[in-house]
Amino acid sequence: MPSLSQNVPRMADNIQENNYMINDLAAQARQEFYPGRVVQAERQGTDFIFRCDNGVQLSLQVITDKVLRFRYATEAGFPADFSYAFPEGVPTRQELEFLEFREKPDHYRITTDRLICVVDKESLRTRVLNRSGLVLSEDEKGFHWEYEYETGNDIVKMSKLVQSGAHYYGLGDKPDNMNLRGKQFTNWGTDTYGYQKGADPLYKNIPFFLGLHQKTAHGIFFDNTFKAGFDFAAERADVASFWAQGGEMNYYFIYGPSLLEVTREYTRLTCPPELPPLWALGYHQCKWSYFPESNVKAIAQGFRDRKIPCDALYLDIDYMDGFRCFTWSPTHFPEPKRMVRELAEDGFKTIVIIDPGIKIDPDYPVYQEGLKNDYFCRRADGPLMKGSVWPGLCNFPDYTRPEVREWWAGLFKGLIAETGVKGVWNDMNEPAVFEKGTFPDDVRFQYEGHAGSHRKAHNIYGMQMARATAAGVKKFSYPNRPFTITRSTYSGGQRYSSGWTGDNIASWEHLWLANIQCQRLSISGFSFIGSDIGGFIDTPDGELYVRWVALGAFHPFFRTHSSGDHGDQEPWSFGEDFMAIARSFIELRYRLLPYMYTTFWQYTQQGTPMLRPLAFLDQTDTDTYLRMAEFSLGDHLLVCPITTPGADGRWMYLPKGDWFYYYTDELKAGGAEVWAAADLTRIPLFIKAGAVVPMYPLMQYVGEKTVEEITLHVYYKKGTEASVLYEDGGEGYGYEQGQSTTRRFTVTGTDKGLLIQQHTEGDFQPTWTTYRVVLHGLPFSATIFSTDGQPAEISEVTTETGLTLPGVVVSAGFTELAVG
Numbered sequence: 100m101p102s103l104s105q106n107v108p109r110m111a112d113n114i115q116e117n118n119y120m121i122n123d124l125a126a127q128a129r130q131e132f133y134p135g136r137v138v139q140a141e142r143q144g145t146d147f148i149f150r151c152d153n154g155v156q157l158s159l160q161v162i163t164d165k166v167l168r169f170r171y172a173t174e175a176g177f178p179a180d181f182s183y184a185f186p187e188g189v190p191t192r193q194e195l196e197f198l199e200f201r202e203k204p205d206h207y208r209i210t211t212d213r214l215i216c217v218v219d220k221e222s223l224r225t226r227v228l229n230r231s232g233l234v235l236s237e238d239e240k241g242f243h244w245e246y247e248y249e250t251g252n253d254i255v256k257m258s259k260l261v262q263s264g265a266h267y268y269g270l271g272d273k274p275d276n277m278n279l280r281g282k283q284f285t286n287w288g289t290d291t292y293g294y295q296k297g298a299d300p301l302y303k304n305i306p307f308f309l310g311l312h313q314k315t316a317h318g319i320f321f322d323n324t325f326k327a328g329f330d331f332a333a334e335r336a337d338v339a340s341f342w343a344q345g346g347e348m349n350y351y352f353i354y355g356p357s358l359l360e361v362t363r364e365y366t367r368l369t370c371p372p373e374l375p376p377l378w379a380l381g382y383h384q385c386k387w388s389y390f391p392e393s394n395v396k397a398i399a400q401g402f403r404d405r406k407i408p409c410d411a412l413y414l415d416i417d418y419m420d421g422f423r424c425f426t427w428s429p430t431h432f433p434e435p436k437r438m439v440r441e442l443a444e445d446g447f448k449t450i451v452i453i454d455p456g457i458k459i460d461p462d463y464p465v466y467q468e469g470l471k472n473d474y475f476c477r478r479a480d481g482p483l484m485k486g487s488v489w490p491g492l493c494n495f496p497d498y499t500r501p502e503v504r505e506w507w508a509g510l511f512k513g514l515i516a517e518t519g520v521k522g523v524w525n526d527m528n529e530p531a532v533f534e535k536g537t538f539p540d541d542v543r544f545q546y547e548g549h550a551g552s553h554r555k556a557h558n559i560y561g562m563q564m565a566r567a568t569a570a571g572v573k574k575f576s577y578p579n580r581p582f583t584i585t586r587s588t589y590s591g592g593q594r595y596s597s598g599w600t601g602d603n604i605a606s607w608e609h610l611w612l613a614n615i616q617c618q619r620l621s622i623s624g625f626s627f628i629g630s631d632i633g634g635f636i637d638t639p640d641g642e643l644y645v646r647w648v649a650l651g652a653f654h655p656f657f658r659t660h661s662s663g664d665h666g667d668q669e670p671w672s673f674g675e676d677f678m679a680i681a682r683s684f685i686e687l688r689y690r691l692l693p694y695m696y697t698t699f700w701q702y703t704q705q706g707t708p709m710l711r712p713l714a715f716l717d718q719t720d721t722d723t724y725l726r727m728a729e730f731s732l733g734d735h736l737l738v739c740p741i742t743t744p745g746a747d748g749r750w751m752y753l754p755k756g757d758w759f760y761y762y763t764d765e766l767k768a769g770g771a772e773v774w775a776a777a778d779l780t781r782i783p784l785f786i787k788a789g790a791v792v793p794m795y796p797l798m799q800y801v802g803e804k805t806v807e808e809i810t811l812h813v814y815y816k817k818g819t820e821a822s823v824l825y826e827d828g829g830e831g832y833g834y835e836q837g838q839s840t841t842r843r844f845t846v847t848g849t850d851k852g853l854l855i856q857q858h859t860e861g862d863f864q865p866t867w868t869t870y871r872v873v874l875h876g877l878p879f880s881a882t883i884f885s886t887d888g889q890p891a892e893i894s895e896v897t898t899e900t901g902l903t904l905p906g907v908v909v910s911a912g913f914t915e916l917a918v919g
Contacts, residue, residue, distance in 0.1 A: 131256070132173070133243045134223035140207050142200050145192065147209060149218055157223055157242075163193040164211040165354040165364055167227065170347060171242045173253060178347070181549050182322050183559050184369050184591040188547070190351075191368075214354055227317075227352055234262065235317045235354065236310070239338050242348050250540075250554065252345030255323070261339050265312040266724050267331045268358070268714065269623045271305030272600055274298055274612045277619065277712055277727035279308065283333040287326045288558055288587045290531035292602045293636050296612060302529055302587045302601045304558040305623045306341070309361050314719050316355035318365055323349060324558045324589065345554055358622070358715045359707065366624040366706030369591040374703055375627065376580040377829030378448060378801040379522070379597070380695050381410030382685050383658035384669065385450075387635075388417035391431040392438050398669065399447050403799065407670050407682045408689045410800045412442065413450045413524060413660070422490035423458050425465055425510050427518075439519040446800035448521035450582070451514060455528050455564050456486065456493030465510060469496060474503045479541035479552070486532035495530060495538070498563035499556055500545040507564075508571030515575035522582035523572050525596070528561035529587045561587025562595070569595040578831050584656070590624065597627035597656050605634025605665075610647050611728075611742040617654050618730050621710035626702050628710075629656030638666035641673030642744055642779065648681045649782035650740040652688040653732045655699065655709050680780050686797055690899065693793040693809060693824060698733035700825040709733060716754040720770065726752050735790035735822065739775065739783040748776040749783060757788035759814050762900050764875050786812070788876070789820020791844040791855070801829065808869045808908075811844075812898075813855055815876040819847045826865045838863045851879055853918040865911075872916060873898060873906045881905045883919045891916070 135153035149157040158177060160168040168190070170177065181188045199210040209216040210230075217226040224238035237260045245254040267279040275282060275297050286304040294301060306321040308329065321327060325345040332339050341350075351368065355361045384402070389395045395412060402409040418435075420426040427435045439449045457466050457475070469475050475494035476484040483494050496503050514520040530537055537557060544556035565585035572581035585596040592598075600616045603609045613630035620628045632651040633644045638661070648670070651657050661668035670681040688695075701707050708715070711731045713723035729739040729751050737758060739751040753769035760767065760775065761784040767773045775783035786792060792812040798804055809824075827839035840861040847854045853874070873896045874881060884891040884907045896906035909916055 129245065131243045131245050133240070134171075137207075137218070137220045137223060140202065140218075145195060145198060147200065147207075149207070149223060151223055155223065155242075157218070157225075159209065159216065159218070159225075161195060161198060161209065161211060162190050162351065162368070163364070164195055164197070164213045166368065167214065167216055167352045168349070169225065169352065170349045171255070172347070173244060179549060181547060183324070183547075183562060183589060184320075184322055186370050186591075186594065227354075229315065229354065229356065233313055233315060235315065236319075236352055237262070239340075244348070247344070250345060252325070252554070254342060254344055255346065255348040256340065256342040257321075257348055257350065258338050258340035261332045261337050262310075262312040265310055265332075265339075266714075267308055267310055267339070268712070269305075269308040269318070269619065270329060271307075271623045271625070272301050272303045272616050272620055274301065274616055277615055278725055279331045281331065281333055283328065283330045285326065285328050286558060288529035288561060289536070290527065290529050290602075293604050294601070296608055302561075303592075303598070303620070303625075304587070304589045305620075305625065307365055307590055307623050309358055309622070310339075311358060311714065311718060311724070314721075316358040316361050316718060318353035318355075318361040320351040320353065320365055320368070320590065321349070322351065322590065323347060324556070325554055326558070358718055359711065362622050362624065362708050362715075363706040366593070366702075366708075369624055370594050371703045371706050372593050372595075372627065374580065374700060374827075374834065375582055375597070377692065377696055378410045379582045380655065380692060380699065381657070381801050382408055382688060383411040383413065383450070383656075384409055385413035385658055385660040386415065386668065387661070387663045388415035389413070390417045390428070392433075395438070395442070399442055399445060401669060401671060403445060405671055405678065405682070406799065407678075408685050408797070408799050409447065411448045411450050411522065411658075413452070413658075415452050416454070416489050418451060421458065423460070423463055423465070424453050424456075425513060436518045443519060446803055448582075449519070450522040450524055450584075451520050452524045452526055453568065454488060454526055455495050455498075455530055455560075456488035456490060457496065458490035459485070459492045459494060466494070468506070469494065472502075472506065474500070474506060476538070476542050476544065478539065479543060484538055484542045486535060486538065488527055488531065488533055496564075497544055498560065498567050499547055501547070504563070504567035504570065507567040508574060511568070511571030512575050515572055521576070522584070523568050525561070525565050525568050525583065525585040528564045528585060530557075530560050559589045561585055562589040562592040565592060565596040566594075580830060580832070588625070593625045593627065597629075598625060599628065599656060599658065599660070600630045602635045603631050605637040605639040605643065605661075607643060607742055607744060609634055610643065610650065610740070613647070614650060614730070614740050614742065615727055618710045618712050618727070621708040622712065622715065624706075624708075626709040627655050627699075629654040629658055631658070631660040633659055633661060633668045635660055635662050636665070638668065641677035644668070644673055645677050645680045645684075645779055646741055646782075649684045650738075652684045652782075653736070653738045655695070657688060683780065684782070687899070689798055690794040690796075691792075692795050692801070693826070694733065694736070696829070697793070697823055697825040701733065701823070713752060713754060720755060722752060722770075723754065735787040735792060737785040737787070741777055741782065747778050748774060751775055751783055753785065757816065758785040759788060759876055760785055764902055764904075766876055786814050786875075787820070788814050789816030789818065789822075789846045789848070790814045791822035791824070791846060793824045806865070806867045808871055809867050809911075810871045810873060812873050812875060813846060813853075815853060815874065815878065816846060816848045817850070817878075819845060821845055827863060833863075837861065840865065851919060853877065855916040855918075857914055857916075859912070868911050869908050870911055870913070871896065871906055871908050873904050874918060875904060877905065877918070879919075881918050883917075885917045886910070886913050887915055
């Protein structure tokens with residue numbers, strides 16, 4: 100038997116060995132792992148599976164001839180396929196006309212009608228090219244990962260080479276320059292009160308971005324709900340990367356070749372929304388908070404007395420009984436049904452706020468039901484999740500469970516069906532918790548049968564709350580259409596709700612940010628968006644407020660909202676002069692409703708963003724790549740807000756083509772900077788030559804009067820331009836049964852004449868039977884008008900901007916209008 104003294108060195112050696120092993124394991128736990136060599140490749144229809152010698156797999160799915168899905172698995176294999184980004188949990192595929200798979204000595208090649216994808220045998224790195232051979236996307240390190248001991252998750256990573264001259268756009272509500280190159284961002288929905296330029300993260304989680312190089316565009320949708328990061332050549336100038344703290348490396352490559360087509364493909368992939376009720380595109384007024392009833396009635400009367408159009412008034416958290424959701428304060432609103440009815444009789448729709456926190460109160464029926472049915476989120480060891488928000492200590496529903504969403508939807512019967520509320524506003528749904536930020540990481544979620552922790556569910560919590568809310572509002576609003584608004588969302592959340600950009604500040608910088616954020620959200624698939632006009636925090640002066648209203652008039656969601664901690668922010672709060680100017684912009688919005696509604700219809704049908712940055716209008720012009728103030732609303736309106744005090748106009752860039760200044764009809768050639776004179780009564784607004792812009796007569800709210808005639812503003816163009824006007828009832832679902840009409844206009848101009856042709860699809864009969872056609876920019880004196888071969892009587896028309904122009908009244912059913 101060896102002596103004790105002989106054992107001592109061996110024990111020390113063992114201790115050193117063990118310490119070395121422990122340290123070595125710790126180091127291994129933080130190291131990056133990579134795929135091995137491809138040893139097997141298999142085609143299964145439009146799917147291709149590549150297996151590596153170290154167990155890594157790549158599932159490459161051809162979704163369409165322009166969309167490829169890359170899904171990687173490590174040694175654990177692929178989990179069940181599911182994503183909230185898609186209505187059915189998985190993407191819808193299109194039939195392919197051409198798909199080829201070939202093996203080469205050092206790579207595999209997949210070819211569609213539009214794309215070539217190369218998979219390297221040695222490293223599993225991929226490269227995507229168009230059929231002309233231009234490299235669109237190329238892996239640098241490609242897929243790699245790191246094991247995280249604390250959570251047991253893989254931190255999944257993807258790095259790609261930055262192509263020469265690359266620019267990046269998108270990623271949702273990031274409050275930064277339009278072009279993302281040189282920046283780094285995080286997706287982790289956060290209640291960011293009073294955020295500043297460059298703040299990150301914010302409320303929304305949209306992991307979709309667009310790349311542009313060699314005047315050719317593609318997009319990446321990184322479908323992963325864990326906390327995610329994006330680096331657009333910030334850390335390394337030649338590398339762009341994205342990663343997540345768990346889940347799969349699962350992304351979609353989307354080919355354009357135009358930026359507009361990339362956003363269209365992404366939006367169609369994640370599904371556009373339904374049409375909203377027409378009134379939802381009117382003006383909305385909100386404050387934290389309007390109460391009691393007498394105050395709400397006074398605000399309503401203030402709009403009608405001053406002839407300022409308005410369709411919706413909002414009630415913030417003070418309408419509730421002790422901030423308990425689905426209740427009414429007996430003190431502030433003792434007879435809510437009567438009040439809502441009386442507001443409706445005067446043309447106002449009532450919108451109420453609903454937050455996710457349910458007050459822990461044994462006498463509160465909603466809490467009792469949630470507790471009895473075990474609908475609230477639980478911690479890992481079983482206790483209910485508790486957090487403090489407006490009502491005090493609360494429990495929170497698990498909206499990732501279908502039965503919870505069904506229960507939640509049913510709770511809206513009282514507000515919608517019985518009281519007459521017309522819309523619901525979801526707030527605090529990042530989810531936000533006072534003092535703590537959000538839920539602890541160990542909170543568990545059912546996640547549609549794919550159970551996970553808060554790390555996995557955080558970024559989709561607001562979206563699933565909005566989903567449940569939308570289902571309830573839709574159910575109890577029928578046969579009318581629902582309206583909802585949410586602060587937080589994820590990709591695909593546009594199916595359920597409109598949105599706004601959160602708790603901004605009454606500052607010129609935030610007016611600038613509102614413009615950028617709404618454009619960015621629109622090109623990220625979420626077009627039904629606006630900002631809190633005038634700023635939520637602090638109080639604007641009259642100049643800032645009016646400039647903000649002018650911008651908001653061209654945003655799909657048009658709402659003033661402010662905090663009760665500061666001054667009044669109704670359009671008349673800044674004096675008569677500013678009120679008159681604000682009213683004129685709101686009136687312009689109401690006249691433009693048929694144009695706005697048509698643009699929304701195009702969004703629902705084609706996935707086209709309603710707001711489009713300059714690069715989306717002409718990506719062949721490199722001067723547009725870094726511009727961010729100018730944007731188009733739909734096909735033909737170009738807007739550029741003034742975001743500095745004391746300005747009487749601004750320089751702005753016009754895309755190629757001819758443009759008419761809205762206020763003067765002055766014609767400007769594009770492809771250059773121009774000066775737009777714009778005192779407080781104007782916003783720089785140009786109309787594309789050849790456009791047909793429809794306008795309603797002025798109304799104080801949607802449905803106030805029967806529209807008997809629409810004005811068509813026709814802008815001359817030497818050449819040809821197409822426009823469209825979509826009409827349905829503006830309410831209800833008749834359009835789904837074909838009760839709609841699409842009117843397509845073609846304008847063809849020569850030196851001596853103008854021809855306007857109309858092609859009508861659908862047999863919906865609107866209330867209006869005539870057009871008043873107003874002609875802008877004719878280079879000749881119009882002396883002859885004929886409609887479908889019959890003479891028409893010329894008249895002079897004075898426009899809302901004071902111009903006197905030639906016009907003619909024609910039947911809404913005309914097919915050709917000739918002017919000479």
